[in-house]
Amino acid sequence: DQQVKQNSPSLSVQEGRISILNCDYTNSMFDYFLWYKKYPAEGPTFLISISSIKDKNEDGRFTVFLNKSAKHLSLHIVPSQPGDSAVYFCAASEVTGGFKTIFGAGTRLFVKA
């Protein structure tokens, strides 16, 4: 039972354009969402997060949008840079139930120069 789904295994974007990575979840008890970025042979690194009391959080070129009614979140990267090429994982947790975090399968982003 995949509680966090990233349906696009890969995405290719031209440098300077917007990258939009999508994530859907099924557990309505999730109340904290995170995006992690992973380069080969390294562990994931935290990128940005959002609490369920918000619908948007922005940090520089990265913005996360949360649509609770649709159980959907997205990560926007503007402008995309070649160094952004990595695997991006969406993750969710139910804070009131502890800090067990469920990850999606990831989307590999290619930013072409």
Place this chain on the structure above:
Amino acid sequence: GAGVSQTPSNKVTEKGKYVELRCDPISGHTALYWYRQSLGQGPEFLIYFQGTGAADDSGLPNDRFFAVRPEGSVSTLKIQRTERGDSAVYLCASSLTLSGSAGEQFFGPGTRLTVL
């Protein structure tokens, strides 16, 4: 400062053997997590420690898997009677648990376990 470290970086073992994987979290981080990542998948939660106690071990696949954190810092993931299906990258992460927040997790580079 030092990040999360994991040893060994690679471990090759034979089916049926016992293995121990070690994680050194960031100093001062009270929460420690173990995940398993198979090829093409995201990290799969195994167990979470708050201090010395396992707060949630619901992700451990069966009783061959066990983890300890006796002094609230270093943790060891132990796998008995390894099977080929245990082959994966085992990731450790640590975090400061903050009130009202799951807290950003800092991941180590992982231990790649191969069971022949």
